Amino acid sequence: MEASAVPKSLWRQSNFLKLWIGQAVSSFGSTITALALPLTAVVILRATPDQMGLLRAALSLPALLSLFFGVWVDHVRRRTLLILADTGRMLLLGSIPLIAWLGLLRIEYLYVIGLLVGVLTLLFDLSITSFLPSLILREQLVDGNSKTQQSDALISIVGPGAAGALIGLLTAPIAIVVDAISYLASVISLLLIRTSEVELKERPAQRSVWLEIGEGIQALWGTPILRDLTILSGLGSLFLSMQQTIFVLFVVRELKLTAFQLGLIFSTSGIAGLLGTLMVGRIVQRKGPGSTILLGQSLTALGTMLIALAGGSLSLILVLLIGGQALFSLGAPFYGIPQLSLRQAMTPTHLLGRVNASRRFLVFGIIPLGALISGLLGDRLGLRATLLISGIGMILALFWVFFSSIRHAREFPQTSEA
Incomplete structure (x- = not known):
């Protein structure tokens, strides 16, 4: 980690810059797949709500492996894991356009690819969250996380529009090749990074993996704010x-929007996301992380409800969808950046992998359940009714903030590396 009495700007730290560039390119590619994969299922393979639920579940089911992967991440060089994960995702996603070109694409193949990509994404996300604190100072974590999300927000402005155009030109499955190429760029950037990671403790062969998992859960659950x-x-x-499981299905089947219009919705709402990442640092400094998280959760809940209400004329549909996505995109950094920075600042380096994994297991592990519920409700109650239930649930979740320690968090505590 680069250290000095007065920390250099992150833009002048070569290792951070390499990581940031690689992730920005990869993020652009991922916006293509985020639109192209569900459109492949909906438009090319004529997927039902149940099948969309299964696809979403396949992508998120690997979160249940988080606890075991967290132990691995705490005992293996994180940069090595990042390279392996990106290489695997490049090969897997690159196979989709090939299979489509051969005329062999089936929904079951997307389930398998989604599951395997989900496993590698889990490995990558756990590793990079634990890798960043080895590149920059802890007091720069909010800035580092903000810069990463700022680039993501910029990409979310141009990416979906480009994705819609590419899908219209190449078809959805063929457009995914762009994402495969972007992972190659990420691998190259990671290979160029030169840093000495904190020495990781080798796990004794006789030590129970369950004991190590328990240490991560205890560190997470034993800290009130993190819990x-x-x-x-x-x-x-x-x-x-x-909501996300059936969103594309709702927009394409019920609202009759095109891939280009869908890309436009995501692109315009990305401006709000960029604004959020630019504002979050100052809001955290003035109000503290707790109040910033409360604001973020409020905006995302309101945005989710507006999306469920979209209907009527094309202009009204676009206003409600763009407005809902904009509120959600604006609120996401207010929620995400402070809570991630709190977790990174309060967790010793040798436990970061397991703490991040424990959190991911509990948070992402519930996504397959939500996806399956969404598919079932979408078939039985209708897509709009399911979206309304989702919006009401997001609003109810907001009340938890008022009964927890979150709103009292006014600064970023430091932790011992012991």
């Missing part, structure tokens, strides 16, 4: 996964 944030995130994940 309360995990509960809030779990509630949000359950209801948000219900």
